[in-house]
Amino acid sequence: MTAGPKSRPKDLRSSRRSRQHGCWDHLVVAPLWVAYGANLGTLLRTCDAVGACMAVPDTSHYRAALARGDTLVRWPHIHWLDRSKLAWIERERVRSVVLGVELAEDATPLTRLEPARNRTVVLLGHEHRGIPEEAWSLMDEVIEIPMVGQGASLNVAVAGSLVLYRLAGLS
Numbered sequence: 001m002t003a004g005p006k007s008r009p010k011d012l013r014s015s016r017r018s019r020q021h022g023c024w025d026h027l028v029v030a031p032l033w034v035a036y037g038a039n040l041g042t043l044l045r046t047c048d049a050v051g052a053c054m055a056v057p058d059t060s061h062y063r064a065a066l067a068r069g070d071t072l073v074r075w076p077h078i079h080w081l082d083r084s085k086l087a088w089i090e091r092e093r094v095r096s097v098v099l100g101v102e103l104a105e106d107a108t109p110l111t112r113l114e115p116a117r118n119r120t121v122v123l124l125g126h127e128h129r130g131i132p133e134e135a136w137s138l139m140d141e142v143i144e145i146p147m148v149g150q151g152a153s154l155n156v157a158v159a160g161s162l163v164l165y166r167l168a169g170l171s
């Protein structure tokens, strides 16, 4: 006879993690065009869960959206961009692999994505317009999440979270 599920520990949080971790600067999610605060808040929680950092423009929109969407005791590390989005990506390319998460011809399917071995920046697109055209030439690779349903795309926070889990080697 196989054993059934064990009972839920009283303090699930402390049983999972003996100490609070910092973010893993090896993995940086960059929702540079994401508009909705709820999506940014969800991505922030995923960053905490997988040990990733987040990079966003230093604007009142992002500061307010992240403050509103925050349900964490302590934020993962946030890189506040001190230059234009495209200039920041260009500079990151010198030391990182830049991945776009997007629906695209010739994209790599999520199932073939390996855990990140080098510093990796993950770009996510706008909820309606996706990743703007001018950023495409700056991406080393595009990752697409296969879909079999009727919807045209996934929610951006869901798409970003699936890719982050994979890159972190946790799924």
Ligand SMILES: C[S@@+](CC[C@H](N)C(=O)[O-])C[C@H]1O[C@@H](n2cnc3c(N)ncnc32)[C@H](O)[C@@H]1O
Pocket (backbone or CB within 6 Å): 101, 102, 103, 123, 124, 125, 126, 127, 128, 129, 130, 131, 143, 144, 145, 146, 147, 152, 153, 154, 155, 156, 157, 159, 160
């Ligand atoms: C709602 S989608 C944008 C859809 C937009 N109408 C378009 O055609 O580009 C918002 C973002 O979520 C991500 N996304 C959603 N579904 C995806 C998928 N199946 N594969 C990869 N990225 C996806 C991408 O970053 C995309 O820019």
